Amino acid sequence: MKARPAVAPDVSLGWIRRLAPMIARHRLLLGVSLIAALIALGTQVAVPAVIAAAIDTALVDQTAPIWGFVVILVALGIGRAIFAATYRYGLYKLAFDVETDLRSNLYRHLTRLSFSFYDRIQSGQVISRANADIRSVQMFLAFAPLIALSVLSFFLALGVMLTIDLKLTLLAVAPLPGVYLLGRVLRDRVFPLTWISQARLADLATVVDENINGVRVVKSFAAEKRQLDALARTAQRVRWANTTTADTRARYAPLMENLPRLGQVAVLGFGGWQVINGSLMIGDLVAFNIYIAMIQVPFRLLGFVLLLAQRARASAERIYEVLDTPPAIVDAPDAVPLIDPRGAVEFDDVRFAYTHPDGEKGPAVLDGLTLSLAPGERIALVGATGSGKSTVARLLPRFYDVDHGSIRIDGSDVRKVTLDSLRSAVGVVLDEPFLFSCSVAENIAFGRPEASREEIAAAASAAQADGFITALPAGYDTIVGERGLTLSGGQRQRIAIARMLLANPPVLVLDDATSAIDVAVEAAIHDSLETLLEGRTTLIIAHRMSTIALADRVALIEGGRIVATGTHAELMATEDRYRALLAHIDEAPRELADTPGVAAVVPPPPPGGLPGGMGGVML
Numbered sequence: 110m111k112a113r114p115a116v117a118p119d120v121s122l123g124w125i126r127r128l129a130p131m132i133a134r135h136r137l138l139l140g141v142s143l144i145a146a147l148i149a150l151g152t153q154v155a156v157p158a159v160i161a162a163a164i165d166t167a168l169v170d171q172t173a174p175i176w177g178f179v180v181i182l183v184a185l186g187i188g189r190a191i192f193a194a195t196y197r198y199g200l201y202k203l204a205f206d207v208e209t210d211l212r213s214n215l216y217r218h219l220t221r222l223s224f225s226f227y228d229r230i231q232s233g234q235v236i237s238r239a240n241a242d243i244r245s246v247q248m249f250l251a252f253a254p255l256i257a258l259s260v261l262s263f264f265l266a267l268g269v270m271l272t273i274d275l276k277l278t279l280l281a282v283a284p285l286p287g288v289y290l291l292g293r294v295l296r297d298r299v300f301p302l303t304w305i306s307q308a309r310l311a312d313l314a315t316v317v318d319e320n321i322n323g324v325r326v327v328k329s330f331a332a333e334k335r336q337l338d339a340l341a342r343t344a345q346r347v348r349w350a351n352t353t354t355a356d357t358r359a360r361y362a363p364l365m366e367n368l369p370r371l372g373q374v375a376v377l378g379f380g381g382w383q384v385i386n387g388s389l390m391i392g393d394l395v396a397f398n399i400y401i402a403m404i405q406v407p408f409r410l411l412g413f414v415l416l417l418a419q420r421a422r423a424s425a426e427r428i429y430e431v432l433d434t435p436p437a438i439v440d441a442p443d444a445v446p447l448i449d450p451r452g453a454v455e456f457d458d459v460r461f462a463y464t465h466p467d468g469e470k471g472p473a474v475l476d477g478l479t480l481s482l483a484p485g486e487r488i489a490l491v492g493a494t495g496s497g498k499s500t501v502a503r504l505l506p507r508f509y510d511v512d513h514g515s516i517r518i519d520g521s522d523v524r525k526v527t528l529d530s531l532r533s534a535v536g537v538v539l540d541e542p543f544l545f546s547c548s549v550a551e552n553i554a555f556g557r558p559e560a561s562r563e564e565i566a567a568a569a570s571a572a573q574a575d576g577f578i579t580a581l582p583a584g585y586d587t588i589v590g591e592r593g594l595t596l597s598g599g600q601r602q603r604i605a606i607a608r609m610l611l612a613n614p615p616v617l618v619l620d621d622a623t624s625a626i627d628v629a630v631e632a633a634i635h636d637s638l639e640t641l642l643e644g645r646t647t648l649i650i651a652h653r654m655s656t657i658a659l660a661d662r663v664a665l666i667e668g669g670r671i672v673a674t675g676t677h678a679e680l681m682a683t684e685d686r687y688r689a690l691l692a693h694i695d696e697a698p699r700e701l702a703d704t705p706g707v708a709a710v711v712p713p714p715p716p717g718g719l720p721g722g723m724g725g726v727m728l
């Protein structure tokens with residue numbers, strides 16, 4: 110795809126100026142549209158003048174034949190239709206193209222932003238807000254030129270009217286300030302209401318969305334009645350906003366419609382009297398009547414376009430705010446790729462704190478953490494919940510940067526190597542595996558889309574996922590998440606492990622990667638992991654004895670630092686804290702496994718059959 114132009118990076122420019130690079134791409138289209146618009150406008154203003162001439166010369170004086178005027182009028186009509194279609198098409202296309210450019214810019218930027226951005230902001234909200242904002246910019250871009258044209262037509266029509274009769278023109282113009290003022294009143298009363306009603310509709314959507322997504326929780330607490338009441342209350346508030354809007358509109362809109370008619374009545378009265386006593390031609394009066402309609406348009410629309418402009422500006426500024434947020438984590442200017450890493454990993458006096466949504470640094474999660482892994486070594490990281498284990502896992506592939514100290518792979522600081530090479534070298538299986546709604550095979554091959562079916566299947570069977578995948582309705586081609594096909598937590602984890610194995614990185618981080626997997630299956634995975642982990646540096650974040658057993662050494666994390674390292678046996682012998690911790694953590698998963706629905710997730714590896722139970726595959 111062709112690279113799309115970006116928003117002008119200079120933040121001191123006005124919001125429209127910053128869009129200029131996107132508009133400039135369509136210079137030709139814009140030029141053609143504007144010329145077509147001017148021609149269409151000319152024909153529009155010419156029509157009443159021709160009608161006036163036709164009435165006065167062909168009908169009243171009978172000095173010229175009528176058919177000549179008919180031909181001219183038809184030609185003007187056709188010309189107007191063609192040019193109006195051209196400029197409208199051009200301007201709308203321009204607005205939609207800018208919308209598309211803006212959208213792709215924004216989404217591309219969103220994919221570049223770091224974890225820390227998404228900690229601050231709800232991703233669902235980002236997307237819906239971005240969509241609404243892009244829409245309002247697009248609306249303005251589509252309407253603003255049309256309204257500018259109507260202003261131009263006002264002046265043209267006014268000019269022609271002045272050449273006909275000054276007093277009549279003044280009469281026709283007199284009610285226009287009133288139209289404008291009424292338009293403003295209407296806008297000031299109605300638009301806050303439409304905003305309220307939009308906000309309330311969004312509230313309603315949220316309530317509905319939560320109830321549908323959380324339907325299992327709602328039902329399991331028998332809270333349907335309470336939730337329905339909440340929904341009814343929200344719906345009631347939407348109703349109030351909408352009826353009040355309708356009420357206000359009903360009061361002001363007819364006034365606004367009819368005020369200009371007063372001018373028309375006055376013009377017809379005074380103009381008719383002039384025609385009767387012979388000081389005005391009848392044709393001019395007819396033409397005048399048509400121009401009156403033309404000059405009102407901008408007065409009615411002015412309020413609307415000012416509002417659109419306000420909204421578009423606010424929206425554009427919100428979009429720019431995202432676009433102007435630099436990704437916190439980028440390649441250093443002198444970054445070099447990590448080539449064929451052996452996998453020596455060192456955490457050296459690392460300090461790290463998360464940044465809170467308000468921009469303040471939170472308390473240090475890691476403080477003085479030092480740990481090194483020799484190439485090929487497997488270390489289990491053990492610690493209480495909230496002790497910072499997952500944080501360690503996130504720092505290694507540079508999802509966040511350390512505040513102090515450093516992390517090195519093969520002696521190179523992770524901040525000095527390219528992100529691409531770093532992240533291909535470090536494979537992470539996070540505690541909450543995410544699957545895309547594409548086929549199981551594509552999910553496994555996410556890190557290596559070119560992998561063959563055999564390689565995918567080999568990775569899946571190493572992760573003990575082959576059995577349940579082949580039992581799915583379409584096997585490896587089953588689409589995840591389609592028609593209610595949900596996978597259990599343990600199945601997701603196994604797919605995530607297969608995904609990571611296929612990517613084949615020299616350094617692995619397994620964050621609770623097998624926590625939702627049944628002990629028997631876990632043991633089978635461990636058997637295959639034993640060989641697969643051979644030669645890879647692995648940091649295993651473990652909550653279970655069985656997982657700890659995979660490691661050569663155990664590191665105990667407490668208070669943000671490693672307080673002890675050694676083999677499991679050594680730590681059991683010397684570390685009270687380790688023994689105490691194991692006494693706790695090894696109970697938790699067992700309790701979990703006793704809960705129906707969690708234990709039922711994965712019965713022993715299914716040789717073909719679907720795992721049953723409520724946590725299994727639901728079809």
Ligand SMILES: Nc1ncnc2c1ncn2[C@@H]1O[C@H](COP(=O)(O)OP(=O)(O)OP(=O)(O)O)[C@@H](O)[C@H]1O
Pocket residue numbers: 228463464471474492493494495496497498499500501
């Ligand atoms: N994105 C975040 N923003 C702010 N604080 C966070 C974030 N993630 C984790 N924390 C905080 O950092 C601390 C360490 O969290 P971390 O997830 O590393 O713990 P953990 O050892 O993995 O715990 P668990 O065993 O429960 O998975 C916790 O106090 C947590 O509240």
Ligand SMILES: [Mg+2]
Pocket residue numbers: 498499500540620621
């Ligand atoms: Mg964790």
